[in-house]
Amino acid sequence: MEFLFDRTDKPSPAWAKAATACGLLALYSALCFWSFSSSVGDWRKVWGYRAVFLDGWATTIGISAVALVLSTVFGVGAALARRSAFLPLKYTAVLYVETIRGLPLMVLVLFGFYGVADRLGWNDRLPVGVLILSLFSGAYIAEVIRAGIESVGRSQWDSARAVGLTPAQTYRFVIFPQVLRQTLPPLAGQFSSLIKDSSLLYIVGVSELTFAAQQVNSATYSTFEAYLPLGACYLLLTLPVSLWTKFLERQASYES
Amino acid sequence: MKVELKNVTRAFGTNRVLDGVSFEVEFAHVWALIGPSGGGKSTLLRLLAGLDRPDSGTVIVDGVALGRSEEALRQYRRTIGTVFQAYNLFPHLSARDNVVLPLVEVHGHSRADAVSRAEDVLRRFQLLAHADKQPGLLSGGQRQRVAIARALAINPKFLLLDEPTSALDPEMTAEVLDVIAELRELGKPLILVTHEMGFARQSSDLVAFVAGGGIQECGPAGTFFSDPATSGTRKFLEKILRY
Numbered sequence: 001m002e003f004l005f006d007r008t009d010k011p012s013p014a015w016a017k018a019a020t021a022c023g024l025l026a027l028y029s030a031l032c033f034w035s036f037s038s039s040v041g042d043w044r045k046v047w048g049y050r051a052v053f054l055d056g057w058a059t060t061i062g063i064s065a066v067a068l069v070l071s072t073v074f075g076v077g078a079a080l081a082r083r084s085a086f087l088p089l090k091y092t093a094v095l096y097v098e099t100i101r102g103l104p105l106m107v108l109v110l111f112g113f114y115g116v117a118d119r120l121g122w123n124d125r126l127p128v129g130v131l132i133l134s135l136f137s138g139a140y141i142a143e144v145i146r147a148g149i150e151s152v153g154r155s156q157w158d159s160a161r162a163v164g165l166t167p168a169q170t171y172r173f174v175i176f177p178q179v180l181r182q183t184l185p186p187l188a189g190q191f192s193s194l195i196k197d198s199s200l201l202y203i204v205g206v207s208e209l210t211f212a213a214q215q216v217n218s219a220t221y222s223t224f225e226a227y228l229p230l231g232a233c234y235l236l237l238t239l240p241v242s243l244w245t246k247f248l249e250r251q252a253s254y255e256s
Numbered sequence: 257m258k259v260e261l262k263n264v265t266r267a268f269g270t271n272r273v274l275d276g277v278s279f280e281v282e283f284a285h286v287w288a289l290i291g292p293s294g295g296g297k298s299t300l301l302r303l304l305a306g307l308d309r310p311d312s313g314t315v316i317v318d319g320v321a322l323g324r325s326e327e328a329l330r331q332y333r334r335t336i337g338t339v340f341q342a343y344n345l346f347p348h349l350s351a352r353d354n355v356v357l358p359l360v361e362v363h364g365h366s367r368a369d370a371v372s373r374a375e376d377v378l379r380r381f382q383l384l385a386h387a388d389k390q391p392g393l394l395s396g397g398q399r400q401r402v403a404i405a406r407a408l409a410i411n412p413k414f415l416l417l418d419e420p421t422s423a424l425d426p427e428m429t430a431e432v433l434d435v436i437a438e439l440r441e442l443g444k445p446l447i448l449v450t451h452e453m454g455f456a457r458q459s460s461d462l463v464a465f466v467a468g469g470g471i472q473e474c475g476p477a478g479t480f481f482s483d484p485a486t487s488g489t490r491k492f493l494e495k496i497l498r499y
Contacts, residue, residue, distance in 0.1 A: 153343060155340065155342070155343035155344070156343070156346065158307065158340060159340065159343070159344050159345070159346070160346075161307055161333065162307060162333060162338040162340075163333075163334075163358040163362060163407075163410075164330055164333045164334035164358060164362040165358070165361065165362060166330065169361055169362075173346075173361060174346050178346075178348050181348060
């Protein structure tokens with residue numbers, strides 16, 4: 001059974017890895033089948049609602065894509081603001097990051113939607129939802145970026161100043177390229193979380209994927225038939241991100 | 257070139273590293289600063305490089321007093337070349353791009369012009385074969401030579417080198433000292449903080465002993481080493497030249 005152990009000094013052969021993967025896949029599939037087979041019966045009822053699923057999935061992809069861009073903007077902004085010497089700006093960033101990271105997303109969604117947005121008379125569920133999600137994710141991204149900026153050594157700032165770069169040029173040509181290479185893996189992980197977290201927007205009635213699955217469930221009483229595709233659809237989005245992360249981790253390793 | 261310090265003080269906390277230093281020096285090629293660690297030589301070099309400001313007093317280089325605003329200091333820094341002990345290079349850029357970046361972004365050269373200048377200076381230091389490598393793939397000596405090439409590529413008025421060989425093994429040290437000796441031949445004045453006494457003795461016009469809050473002694477390399485004027489310098493030299 002020595003071939004089942006993959007050690008640095010004695011790697012296991014490729015066939016053993018493939019066989020292990022296939023064997024476990026079969027085992028876990030059997031486990032899934034055993035748990036769900038009694039509950040899953042009729043797929044036809046749910047099949048009739050496939051358009052609802054696709055609509056929901058498209059909305060989830062749309063929300064995730066926009067929130068990804070927006071949260072990056074918030075994250076970079078907050079990370080820079082937190083490093084600012086101007087106290088009101090710095091403390092605003094600290095307050096933002098620490099409050100958001102200290103609260104569950106559900107609380108933020110409810111506060112944001114029924115509290116702030118409602119008070120402002122802004123009732124567009126989708127944009128409000130995207131904004132709340134972006135603010136949430138942005139706080140985590142801010143910390144990833146801040147840690148990335150701080151990991152770039154003092155000597156890099158000195159060298160950049162010595163050759164006469166301005167602070168803005170230093171960020172652009174020296175700091176950010178290094179931050180990006182170091183933080184891409186954790187950022188990609190955060191983006192994967194963002195996709196999953198978008199599911200919570202169903203509580204304020206944003207008709208994304210989870211909302212769609214719930215609607216199908218209440219219309220057909222086919223709980224598992226509604227939720228199994230839901231899980232599959234999320235995995236279809238998050239697995240590529242995760243694989244991309246692994247790829248980036250290999251790419252980003254350069255000697256410093 | 258000429259350097260004047262007028263009542264320059266620079267303190268870190270309660271430690272007055274430079275304490276009301278007034279001093280004037282003029283030299284053609286190389287001015288070496290030696291002294292104990294923490295004695296103020298690197299602090300003095302950072303003031304001369306425009307990377308730091310004195311708490312009080314004035315630094316005058318070639319008749320021009322250095323400004324106090326970051327913008328004025330940045331304009332000044334753009335006219336000189338500074339090389340540190342280590343980690344000068346940007347690790348995400350190739351050796352060539354390390355030289356090209358300041359030429360394009362700070363000095364307004366076109367990319368093509370900057371690349372050809374960068375390659376000229378890399379060729380001069382036998383580094384052209386390594387132009388595409390990132391710093392992580394270069395030896396310590398090669399990195400320092402690329403850093404010197406980058407400093408030289410902008411055609412600076414003079415160069416400041418802060419212990420450029422103290423992170424290197426003896427072989428690489430020799431390799432970098434050869435380059436510094438070559439700078440002397442190019443006629444670029446340079447100020448060098450160093451622990452390499454042999455090199456200071458051989459290649460510098462003037463040597464200064466920086467310790468105890470100021471410049472204790474400064475004189476021609478020959479007499480400085482053979483017949484130091486102050487007991488502080490004598491003790492320091494005795495200690496470091498013992499082995």
